[in-house]
Amino acid sequence: MSRHVVVQHVERVPAEVLHGLAEQGVSTVHEADGRRGSLDPSVKPIQSGARIAGSAVTVSCHPGDNLMIHAAVETVRPGDVVVITTTSPSTDGMLGELLATSLAAHGAIGVILDAGVRDVAELRAMGFPAWARAISPQGTVKASPGSVNVPVVAGGQVINPGDAVVADDDGIVVIPRERASTVLDAARDRTANEAAKRERLAAGELGVDMYQLRPLLEQLGVEYR
Numbered sequence: 436m437s438r439h440v441v442v443q444h445v446e447r448v449p450a451e452v453l454h455g456l457a458e459q460g461v462s463t464v465h466e467a468d469g470r471r472g473s474l475d476p477s478v479k480p481i482q483s484g485a486r487i488a489g490s491a492v493t494v495s496c497h498p499g500d501n502l503m504i505h506a507a508v509e510t511v512r513p514g515d516v517v518v519i520t521t522t523s524p525s526t527d528g529m530l531g532e533l534l535a536t537s538l539a540a541h542g543a544i545g546v547i548l549d550a551g552v553r554d555v556a557e558l559r560a561m562g563f564p565a566w567a568r569a570i571s572p573q574g575t576v577k578a579s580p581g582s583v584n585v586p587v588v589a590g591g592q593v594i595n596p597g598d599a600v601v602a603d604d605d606g607i608v609v610i611p612r613e614r615a616s617t618v619l620d621a622a623r624d625r626t627a628n629e630a631a632k633r634e635r636l637a638a639g640e641l642g643v644d645m646y647q648l649r650p651l652l653e654q655l656g657v658e659y660r
């Protein structure tokens with residue numbers, strides 16, 4: 436059997452769960468999953484104001500080579516987020532507006548690159564959101580094999596094909612597919628709870644009182660003078 440595979444069938448998180456996760460946003464979802472799954476913040480948004488949640492199509496490329504992104508396009512289904520990694524660190528601009536156009540034509544809603552991106556002005560103008568470790572004009576070739584829809588590590592997190600990937604201005608979080616619906620429920624509870632807190636804070640109530648932190652401050656030896 437070849438070391439390199441393109442896996443075509445992926446179990447996906449239901450669309451209504453993904454829509455719910457996108458509404459909640461990255462930081463809330465991350466808290467709701469026990470502060471897990473946050474990608475390294477050096478993988479950053481190239482735009483501001485985008486907020487997406489999709490099912491992961493994962494791509495493992497040779498550094499400096501975007502052949503496998505092309506191979507991944509036909510596995511994309513509407514609502515997917517494409518997560519691109521390289522087998523050793525690379526900041527080369529391996530995806531730009533042409534590949535984004537191709538991915539978007541197959542329904543991809545965004546891309547995460549633990550690598551470099553280019554054509555950022557065009558990507559912003561297209562409204563195709565991207566998060567990347569680097570912006571670089573450095574071109575890549577199409578020569579080396581890799582894999583599509585295998586487990587990858589991006590931004591220090593293991594991402595399996597079909598996991599829920601949520602991305603916005605705060606960064607990126609991955610939720611294992613089996614937990615996505617439970618995490619959405621917890622995120623909604625958290626948001627409801629924060630609404631009540633926001634009202635109290637807006638009215639001037641102190642966090643030290645609302646969270647009953649005075650005994651802790653005292654126990655920690657913090658003196659009020």
Ligand SMILES: O=C([O-])CC(=O)C(=O)O
Nearest residue numbers: 529530531532533534535
């Ligand atoms: O073509 C490439 O190699 C990457 C790129 O700039 C694009 O996708 O537009």
Ligand SMILES: [Mg+2]
Nearest residue numbers: 531532533554
């Ligand atoms: Mg280009």
